[in-house]
Amino acid sequence: MSTDPGMRSDDAGRAPAHSVGEILVSEAEIRSRVAELGEQITRDYAGERPLLVAILRGAFMFLADLSRAIDLPVEVDFMAVSSYGNATASSGVVRILKDLDEDLENRHVIVVEDIIDSGLTLSYLRRNLKNRAAASVEVCALLVREGRQKVDEDLAYVGFELPPDFVVGYGLDASGLYRNLPYIARYTGEGGD
Ligand code: IMP
Ligand code: MG
Numbered sequence: 001m002s003t004d005p006g007m008r009s010d011d012a013g014r015a016p017a018h019s020v021g022e023i024l025v026s027e028a029e030i031r032s033r034v035a036e037l038g039e040q041i042t043r044d045y046a047g048e049r050p051l052l053v054a055i056l057r058g059a060f061m062f063l064a065d066l067s068r069a070i071d072l073p074v075e076v077d078f079m080a081v082s083s084y085g086n087a088t089a090s091s092g093v094v095r096i097l098k099d100l101d102e103d104l105e106n107r108h109v110i111v112v113e114d115i116i117d118s119g120l121t122l123s124y125l126r127r128n129l130k131n132r133a134a135a136s137v138e139v140c141a142l143l144v145r146e147g148r149q150k151v152d153e154d155l156a157y158v159g160f161e162l163p164p165d166f167v168v169g170y171g172l173d174a175s176g177l178y179r180n181l182p183y184i185a186r187y188t189g190e191g192g193d
Helices: 027-044 060-068 120-130
Strands: 020-025 051-056 075-082 095-098 108-116 136-145 157-162 184-187
Touching (some): 051 060, 051 120, 108 120
């Protein structure tokens, strides 16, 4: 591989800088909003032991920061779902790729999501989790794309509302890349999911 930084190839798995556009939510803005969400959850669940259910892979970074901003004995679990298949828009057909390890009976569940677009994935998840006899199921989404929801979901905690653009960073990817960016930026490359 060349040592010239200008010759960095995509094969190295790094973000080609030209596909990452304007920063929509900065690292500092994320940090302060996540702290606020953590305080809110700490107040709302006082005396409880909520189970944070992060939806992989997009929510991994948000979960890491959010869980540290909550001053309660929380537990965490993970679920992986595939909602898009090969399409670029949600079909509403959700497949569970990795299920939870925890039993949800009588648990206060907080679903931690990266972004709500059509809301179809979330609507499926909420029904699925409620059927497991959880005491409550609420949602904490880092991002919500304005005006795109096909189902009117009741979102207890939302970080930021975003315009229609496809975004990457802070856990969100385009074809598997850019999850490690510490901010949320507009994606200007091809593909989109
Ligand atoms: P929904 O079912 O249409 O709400 O799809 C939500 C899921 O699509 C999210 O959990 C993400 O995994 C993915 N997604 C939607 N928009 C974006 C985006 O702008 N960047 C990266 N992933 C996205
Ligand atoms: Mg996702």
